[in-house]
Amino acid sequence: MTTKFVPVSGEQSREGLSARADHVRERANWMRRRLLGMIVSAGQGHPGGDLSATDIIASLYFDILRFDPAEPAAPGRDRFVMSKGHCTGALYTALAGAGYFPESELDTYLKPESLLNGHPNRTYLPGVETNTGPLGHGLPVAVGIAVAAQIDKADYRVFALTGDGELQEGSMWEAAMFAGHRGLGQLTVIVDRNGLQQGARTEDTNSLEPLADKWRAFGWDVVGVDGHDHAALLETFDAACAPRSKPLCIIAATRKGKGVSFMEDQAGWHHGVPNAEQYAQALAELEAEMAA
Amino acid sequence: MSAAAAPKGLFDCRDAYVRTVEELAVADERIVAVVNDSVGSSKLGAFRSRFPERLVNVGIAEQNMVGVGAGLANGGKIPFVSGASCFLSARALEQIKADCAYSHANVKLCGISSGVAYGELGATHHSIEDVAWLRAIDKLTVIVPADPWETAEAIRAAAAHDGPVYVRISRMPVPELAREKAEFRIGKAEELRGGTDLAIIANGTLVHRALAAAEALAAEGVSARVVNMATVSPIDGEAIAAAAATGAIVTAEEGLAHGGLGGAIAEYCATHAPVRMRMLGFPGFLPTGSAAWLMDRFGLNAEGIAQAARELLAAKAR
Numbered sequence: 001m002t003t004k005f006v007p008v009s010g011e012q013s014r015e016g017l018s019a020r021a022d023h024v025r026e027r028a029n030w031m032r033r034r035l036l037g038m039i040v041s042a043g044q045g046h047p048g049g050d051l052s053a054t055d056i057i058a059s060l061y062f063d064i065l066r067f068d069p070a071e072p073a074a075p076g077r078d079r080f081v082m083s084k085g086h087c088t089g090a091l092y093t094a095l096a097g098a099g100y101f102p103e104s105e106l107d108t109y110l111k112p113e114s115l116l117n118g119h120p121n122r123t124y125l126p127g128v129e130t131n132t133g134p135l136g137h138g139l140p141v142a143v144g145i146a147v148a149a150q151i152d153k154a155d156y157r158v159f160a161l162t163g164d165g166e167l168q169e170g171s172m173w174e175a176a177m178f179a180g181h182r183g184l185g186q187l188t189v190i191v192d193r194n195g196l197q198q199g200a201r202t203e204d205t206n207s208l209e210p211l212a213d214k215w216r217a218f219g220w221d222v223v224g225v226d227g228h229d230h231a232a233l234l235e236t237f238d239a240a241c242a243p244r245s246k247p248l249c250i251i252a253a254t255r256k257g258k259g260v261s262f263m264e265d266q267a268g269w270h271h272g273v274p275n276a277e278q279y280a281q282a283l284a285e286l287e288a289e290m291a292a
Numbered sequence: 293m294s295a296a297a298a299p300k301g302l303f304d305c306r307d308a309y310v311r312t313v314e315e316l317a318v319a320d321e322r323i324v325a326v327v328n329d330s331v332g333s334s335k336l337g338a339f340r341s342r343f344p345e346r347l348v349n350v351g352i353a354e355q356n357m358v359g360v361g362a363g364l365a366n367g368g369k370i371p372f373v374s375g376a377s378c379f380l381s382a383r384a385l386e387q388i389k390a391d392c393a394y395s396h397a398n399v400k401l402c403g404i405s406s407g408v409a410y411g412e413l414g415a416t417h418h419s420i421e422d423v424a425w426l427r428a429i430d431k432l433t434v435i436v437p438a439d440p441w442e443t444a445e446a447i448r449a450a451a452a453h454d455g456p457v458y459v460r461i462s463r464m465p466v467p468e469l470a471r472e473k474a475e476f477r478i479g480k481a482e483e484l485r486g487g488t489d490l491a492i493i494a495n496g497t498l499v500h501r502a503l504a505a506a507e508a509l510a511a512e513g514v515s516a517r518v519v520n521m522a523t524v525s526p527i528d529g530e531a532i533a534a535a536a537a538t539g540a541i542v543t544a545e546e547g548l549a550h551g552g553l554g555g556a557i558a559e560y561c562a563t564h565a566p567v568r569m570r571m572l573g574f575p576g577f578l579p580t581g582s583a584a585w586l587m588d589r590f591g592l593n594a595e596g597i598a599q600a601a602r603e604l605l606a607a608k609a610r
Contacts, residue, residue, distance in 0.1 A: 075368055123396050129366060131395040134386055140356045141391055144363015144371075151324070151345055152367070171387075174356035181351075 020063050021230035027097060028058035028230070029290045032259050033283060034096075034106060035089030040279050042110035044118075048269035050089035052194040052227070052254040053161060059233040060159060061094040064241065069099040072126040078156050079129050079145050083138025083172075084163035084192065085119040091128075092116050100127035136169025138162065139189060143175045146187040146247070157241060158187045165197030168206050173218070180219020185244035188237075189220075192227065194256040198270045215249040227252030259286055302465035306335045306404060308440035309461050312447040313372050314339055317346065323451065324348060324364055326373040328357045334374040334404050354379050358387035362397040370398060370451055377403025377460060378410070381422035392456040393432040399457075400450045406436075406460040407497065407546035408578065408586045415577040419460075424551025426458050427525040433457040433478055434525040436545070436553070438499035439469045442522055445476030453478060462546070464497050464583050469520075479523045481531035487517030490542065490601055490608075491535030495521050495553055497587075498544040498572075504594035509601055516601060527556045529564065536565035540604045542572060544597050546587070549573030568608055570600045 031054050039045030057080075065078040082091050088109075096103045101115070108114035115124040119133030130141045142160035149156055166172060179187055191211070195201055202208050212222040221244070225236045233252070240248050256270070257263025260282040263272075274282055317323040317339065324346040325336055331349060340347040348364070350357045354375060361373040373380070380403050381388070392399045403422055410417035427434045433453060437443040443461060450457040457478075469484065476482075484499070485506050494502040499520045506516040519535055521528065535541050541561070543554035554571030561567050574590055587593055591600070 079366070121394070123394075130362060130397070131390055134390055136355070137359060137387065137390055140359020140387070141363040141366065143356070144360035144365075145367045146363070147348055147360060148364045148367020148369050151369070154367075171353075171355040171359065174350075174353035175359065178350050178353065178356055178360070 017231050017234060020234055024055070024058050024062050024230045024234065026290065027062045028055050029286055031058055031090060031093040031097065033286050034093045036260070036274065036279060036282055038089055038092070038106055038109040039273055041107065043273055044110060044271065045089055045273065046086045046271050047089065047274070048196070048256040048263060048266065048272070049084060049087040049163060049192070049194070051258045051260060051263065052256045053084070053087050053090045053192050054258070055228045055230060055233060056161060056190055056192065056252055057090045057094045059230060059237060061098045063234055064237045065159070066156070067098070069127065072100060076154065076156050079142070079158045081129050081138045081142040081145070081158070081160040082120055082132055083142070083160050084135070084166055085132030085138065088116065088118065088120055091120055095125070095127040098127070101125065135163070135166040136171040139172050140175040142187060142189070143179045143184065146179065146184040147182060149186045150182065150184060156186070159190065160187070161190045161192060163197070164191055164193045164195065164202050164208060165205070167191065167208055176215065176218045176220065179247040183219070183245050184247045187247040188240045188250060189247065190250045190252055192254050193251050194254040196256045196265070196267045196270070198267070200267055212251055219246060220249045221246045222249045222251065224251045224253065227254035228258055259289065261285060299465055302467055303440040304465060305437065305440055305443040305462050308443040309402065309447055310335045310339060312444040314342065316448065316451050317343055320370065322368060322370045324369045324371050326350065326357055326361050326364065326371050328352055328354055328375040328379070330375050330404065333376065334402070336374065354383040355387050358384040358399070358401070359391050361399040361401070362387070362391035362395060365398040370400065372400045372402055374402040374404055376417070376419070377406040377422050378417050378419035381419060381425055385425060388426065388432065389429050393429045396431065396455055398454060401456065401458045403458060403460045405463045407462060407464070408574070408583045409463045411581050411583040411586045414580055418578060420547045420574050421551070422460065423524055423545070423547050423553060424555060427552070427556060431455065432525065433523065435478065435523050436460045436495040437522050438496055438520055439466050441468060441471070441474065442476060446522065449476060449478050460496065462497050466497055467500050469500060469503070476522070479526045479528055481528040482520040482522070483517065483531070484520050485516070485518040487515040488538055489515045490540035490605060491517040491519055491538045492542045492544065492597060492601065493519045493521050493532070493535055493553070493557055494544040495524070497546045498592060501592065501594050502544055502597055505597035505601065508594060508598045514601065514605065521553060521557070524553050524556055527560060529560055532557055532560045533565045536561055536567040540568045540608050542570045542597060542600050542604060544572040544592060546592065547573050549575060568604055570604050572597060572600055
C-alpha cells in the first residue's frame, strides 16, 4: 500500500502552493488542448496515455525542474527521462511550452521530416534526454544518469516517468534493483498508474499489485499521490527534491484519457484519433474545466 | 575458463585493453568502467582497486548495463561497458540500438572473450554473430583489433571518438604483429603485406593466420596481399576496391562466414567492385571443443586460408 508523503521542508505556505498549482493547472489544460489538436492534425497518436501523464509532466516542467532551454545540455540541469516514449503529445507540448522550441513546431507533429517523431529523439529535438519508444529503456538510462551524479556528487535531480504496463518489462526491474542497491537518492521514478495498458487492464493482463511493496522490496521509498491533483503533485515533488539516501518511487493514481469524458479509463483510447465532433466536445470540456 | 597466462610470445588482448583504459582514466576523470559481474573476466580488478568510485558493477543484467552506460554518458562520463560479447551483443541488442546508437550516446561497448573463446561452453557462449548484428546498426562503429598494439590503439581511438563504439576483444593468445610506421585510424584498413595475385582480408585473431598463409603461398610463387580490416563499420571501401583489383579476395574472421566482415566486403564488392570471393568463417551453431580445435576444425588457420586461396586462384585461371 502507498503512504502519504510528508513534505520535508514543511515551510510552503498554502497560498504559495495554491498559486503554483493554479499555474500548473492552466499549463496542463493548455497542453491537453494542444496535444489533442496535434493528434487530430496528424491523424494518429496516443491520447489516452498523454492525458493521464499531462498533470505530472506539467508539474515537472512548469514548476519543479531546473533547466535552461537556451542551453539544453547544461551539465547541471535536472533530467527528465520519458520512459513511456509513446506519450509524445504530453512531452512535446511541455517542451514547447517550456521554451525549448517554437510552439509552431507542434503543428508539424508526425509529418514528413518533422522533428517531432512518433517517439522522442534527442538528436532531433532539444530537451529530449534519450531516445525512447521501445518500453523498458528509460529507467536504466535514468539510473545511469543518477550514478553519474552520485560519482560527481552533483546536485542535479533525475526524474523518470514510466507507464504501469511498462513495468512488465524485465529491464525495469534490473534497473530498479540496481538503483536500490546504489542508494540513488537523486532518482525519482513516477509510475503513471492508470491501470490500463494497450489492450486491457494491467491487473487482467500481468498483474502488478502489490506494486508499492515490489518497489520497497527493491530498496526504494514509495509514496502515493493523486496524479491529477496539482497541489499534491507539487508537494510530493518538493519533498522528492530534498536530500535522500534511497531512490523514490511515486505511484501516481491517474486516469487514462483524463480530462475528456469519453476517453477516460478507456483502453480503446490508448491510441485513437477523435473525429471532428469528438474533438469539439473534448475542447468544450477542457475549456469548461478551466472556467470552473 | 582459467586465467592462465598466454604462451610465450603470445598475448591476451584483454591485458592491453585494461592497461589502456587505466592509462586513459588517469588522464581523464570522465572515464568509467561498467561491468556485469565481469570484473574478473574483463580483467578490471586493478582498475577497481585504483578507481573504486569509477567501477560500476550492475550485476548480471546486460540490458540495464547498457542503459546505465547511456545514462552515464548523458551525465558527462565516457563509459567503457564490458561484458562477455555473446551476452553484451545479444541480450542488450535493442539497448545498443536505441539507447546508444540512435541516441548518439558516447558509450564504448567492449565485447570480451569474443568469437569462440568459450569454445567448450557451447553455442550459447560463442559470440560469432555479434559483428553481423552490430554492423547492421547505423552510427555504431565496430572494431575488431588483431593484437595487443591494435587493441590499445582501438581503445584510445574509441575514447577520443564522439559516439558509440563496439570493440571486440579476444582472449585467445595472439602474437604482436610486426608493423612499420604503424598508425591506427577508425575506418582505415592496414595493408600488412603487398601482393598482386589475390588479397586476403582478415581481422582479429585471423590476421596473423592470414600472414602465415601468405608466407606459405609465397613459397609456391603466389603473391598474396594481406589486409587487416579492423574496422568493420564504417568499412574502408578504398582498401576493398584496391584488394578487388587483384581479381580475387579471401576473407577470414572468427565469426559467421556470412553477415560479418566477409558480408560487409561482399556487399561493397557487389556494388562497386565485382570480384571472385571466398568467405571463411563459421557456418553456424558449432560443436563443443576448444577454441584452437574449432579454429582448425573449420579451416580458420593458415592452411585453410591458403587452401581457399589456391582454389580461388584456380577458378580465376579458368
